[in-house]
Amino acid sequence: MPRTATAKKTRIKAPMGHAVPRVGFVSLGCAKALVDSERILTRLRAEGYELAPDYAGSDLVIVNTCGFLDSAREESLAAIGEALNDNGKVIVTGCLGAEPEVITAKYPNVLAITGPQHYEAVMDAVHIALPRLHEPYADLVPAGGIKLTPRHYAYLKISEGCNNRCSFCIIPSMRGDLVSRPVSDVLREAETLAKAGVKELLVISQDTSAYGVDVKYATNEWREREVKTSMLGLCEALGELGIWVRLQYVYPYPSVDHVLPLMAQGKILPYLDIPFQHASPSVLKAMRRPANQEKTAARIAAWRAQVPDLTIRSTFIVGFPGETEEDFQCLLDWMDEVQLDRVGCFKYENVTGATAQTLDNHVSEEVKDERFARFMEKAQSISAAKLQRKIGTMQQVIVDGAAQGRLTCRSRGDAPEVDGNVFAPIVKGVRVGDFINVEITDADAYDLYGVVAA
Numbered sequence: 001m002p003r004t005a006t007a008k009k010t011r012i013k014a015p016m017g018h019a020v021p022r023v024g025f026v027s028l029g030c031a032k033a034l035v036d037s038e039r040i041l042t043r044l045r046a047e048g049y050e051l052a053p054d055y056a057g058s059d060l061v062i063v064n065t066c067g068f069l070d071s072a073r074e075e076s077l078a079a080i081g082e083a084l085n086d087n088g089k090v091i092v093t094g095c096l097g098a099e100p101e102v103i104t105a106k107y108p109n110v111l112a113i114t115g116p117q118h119y120e121a122v123m124d125a126v127h128i129a130l131p132r133l134h135e136p137y138a139d140l141v142p143a144g145g146i147k148l149t150p151r152h153y154a155y156l157k158i159s160e161g162c163n164n165r166c167s168f169c170i171i172p173s174m175r176g177d178l179v180s181r182p183v184s185d186v187l188r189e190a191e192t193l194a195k196a197g198v199k200e201l202l203v204i205s206q207d208t209s210a211y212g213v214d215v216k217y218a219t220n221e222w223r224e225r226e227v228k229t230s231m232l233g234l235c236e237a238l239g240e241l242g243i244w245v246r247l248q249y250v251y252p253y254p255s256v257d258h259v260l261p262l263m264a265q266g267k268i269l270p271y272l273d274i275p276f277q278h279a280s281p282s283v284l285k286a287m288r289r290p291a292n293q294e295k296t297a298a299r300i301a302a303w304r305a306q307v308p309d310l311t312i313r314s315t316f317i318v319g320f321p322g323e324t325e326e327d328f329q330c331l332l333d334w335m336d337e338v339q340l341d342r343v344g345c346f347k348y349e350n351v352t353g354a355t356a357q358t359l360d361n362h363v364s365e366e367v368k369d370e371r372f373a374r375f376m377e378k379a380q381s382i383s384a385a386k387l388q389r390k391i392g393t394m395q396q397v398i399v400d401g402a403a404q405g406r407l408t409c410r411s412r413g414d415a416p417e418v419d420g421n422v423f424a425p426i427v428k429g430v431r432v433g434d435f436i437n438v439e440i441t442d443a444d445a446y447d448l449y450g451v452v453a454a
Contacts, residue, residue: 021130022050024058024087026079029066031204031248033094033116034149035157037064040093040122047123047132055086059130060111062122067096067174069349080107091125093118098174116175117160152398152433153200153244153416154193158186158234162206163213164251166277167288167356168317168348171206180212183229184220187237199398199433200244202415203234209251232258239267244398246415248273252296256303263307269412270310272303277317279334280327286359287320300338311413313342318375319368320348321359328371335378341386342419343379347372380445387420387443394453397422399434409438411448420446427452 023044027037040062041051052058061083065076076096083090084107091112092103098115112125126132149155161176162169190201205211212218212229219226219233223240227233231247232255238245245268250256252274263270276296278284290296304310318328335343347368350357363371397409400416407430409422424438430452437453 020050022052022057022059024052024055024061026063028064028076028079031155032157033064033066035155036117039119043119043123049132055083058087060089060091061087062091062093065092065094065096069351077106089129091122093122095174151197154198156190156201156203157205158203158211159205163210164207165288167286168351168354170351170353173353178210178214180214180229182220183227183234184222186234187222190238190241194241194243200246202246202248204248206249207251208247208249209253209255231255235259235262235268244269246271250274260303260306270307271413273313276314278331280330283320283323283327286322297338311341314340315344317346317348318371319363321356322361323363332378339382341413345372345375384445387448390440390448391443393440395422395438395440397436397438399430399432399436401432402426422448424450424452
């Protein structure tokens with residue numbers, strides 16, 4: 001798994017007579033880990049630490065690890081080793097930090113190890129190893145905090161942990177059960193980000209649909225009214241900010257139906273990221289996932305009837321233990337039926353500590369590879385056909401970048417880093433973060449091409 005972000009260099013003028021302590025940072029893993037990194041970086045910057053651009057220029061290094069897959073664990077261990085070799089002073093946090101014995105067995109000389117979301121413990125370790133030098137004129141933080149994303153979009157994490165017990169996943173053992181943030185805190189953060197110039201919020205958690213279950217949907221005050229701690233209550237309030245709001249990591253609970261009217265009204269983006277994982281009832285049962293693909297297909301049809309421009313993104317696992325050719329064909333047939341817009345696929349990988357490891361009839365790597373190729377061919381053909389139908393349409397897009405004579409943009413149906421792009425020739429006066437309209441003139445399997453509308 002590649003690094004999702006690295007620390008941006010932020011220079012602070014050192015006080016007379018001493019140097020400002022400098023911290024290097026490596027962030028690995030998913031968007032939820034990225035938010036953890038942003039919170040730690042914000043704390044560091046608020047306390048007067050400088051964020052160093054490399055190991056050599058750092059007084060110590062923090063490595064925010066990923067531990068979800070064995071391959072991610074190995075990359076995290078490699079990153080720790082690299083930081084130790086190049087710097088020598090390393091604090092480890094994140095998902096792999098929930099298993100400190102794995103880290104200390106290989107690197108007993110790390111300064112400290114904390115688990116995910118343990119922001120105070122990370123800062124305590126920093127304070128011990130590198131005492132802060134408070135400088136009131138330098139200890140300034142942007143209103144929206146330190147972000148590792150471009151300034152025009154940001155991730156909004158609404159909860160920690162997960163109550164699900166999927167057999168292929170160890171997230172609950174690393175991050176614990178669901179803990180929802182108070183909705184008032186989430187909305188204040190969202191409002192601050194919007195005022196700081198963020199144009200798009202990506203709502204994330206381990207299970208966005210379950211938001212508020214643990215607090216029995218308690219209400220909090222925001223803008224002089226009571227807002228319920230629920231996905232619907234949150235979305236209703238976020239829809240008042242006048243910016244793009246995109247829902248990710250949504251499970252297909254009945255609560256999803258309640259936010260569709262907000263999409264139809266243009267309050268939040270017509271986009272759902274739902275990790276279906278498979279369609280075969282027997283595989284879903286072995287995964288400990290909802291196992292009624294016929295009912296799910298009917299709900300998708302109902303959603304699209306209500307919101308015709310709805311984009312549905314999902315991820316799937318092929319080669320799960322016990323998956324037969326019949327199970328896999330069931331998945332392909334279901335894909336033909338539901339016609340999902342954006343699809344990712346992973347070959348099953350054993351995760352240390354996951355119960356799926358103990359299941360019988362593991363699928364060979366050769367069969368995994370073959371099924372992965374067939375699945376992606378199916379997904380690509382569906383995507384290509386859907387994008388062809390957008391030729392001749394006008395799409396509102398947000399500009400992510402400009403280079404080599406063309407704008408890189410995203411439509412309402414494209415999340416950053418995981419979905420496609422809309423490309424158009426550069427037009428004078430158009431800047432990163434702008435909303436523009438693009439007339440679509442061409443398409444391939446994943447991306448759209450067009451010209452900026454006059």
